[in-house]
Amino acid sequence: MTNSRPIRSYLRDGLIVLVLGLVVAYLGSFLYLSRVGMRKAEEFGMDGYYFTDPAWTKERQQIGKSLCMLYWPLIEIDARLVSGMRARVVQPVPMIHDMQFMPPGNYPRLERPHIPPDQ
Numbered sequence: 001m002t003n004s005r006p007i008r009s010y011l012r013d014g015l016i017v018l019v020l021g022l023v024v025a026y027l028g029s030f031l032y033l034s035r036v037g038m039r040k041a042e043e044f045g046m047d048g049y050y051f052t053d054p055a056w057t058k059e060r061q062q063i064g065k066s067l068c069m070l071y072w073p074l075i076e077i078d079a080r081l082v083s084g085m086r087a088r089v090v091q092p093v094p095m096i097h098d099m100q101f102m103p104p105g106n107y108p109r110l111e112r113p114h115i116p117p118d119q
Contacts, residue, residue: 033051033071034078034083038083047085048086048087049087050088051063052067064088065089068088075087088115
């Protein structure tokens, strides 16, 4: 018995398996990272979630931006149809130096910037 299947069909099958594997990895990583972030957001009563821990460093901020860009279509679908929560990009915490209204003996306070809900 001879194998009459051409090599081109094997390549097509391999390509289909590879594409399906990448789609499953993309969806699976989004579901894992977003659900972990949503659980943490619920613990702290936040209306948005982060893909990474909100450590206020440039590296974390860049990773958060990259993940939000990578998962943007899934974030929109999830926010509109499933959870109603959107991912947030980590923003650095600015120091507020308002010496005129600061009581004596207090140090400058840290405040997180207001992030509009449509990000």
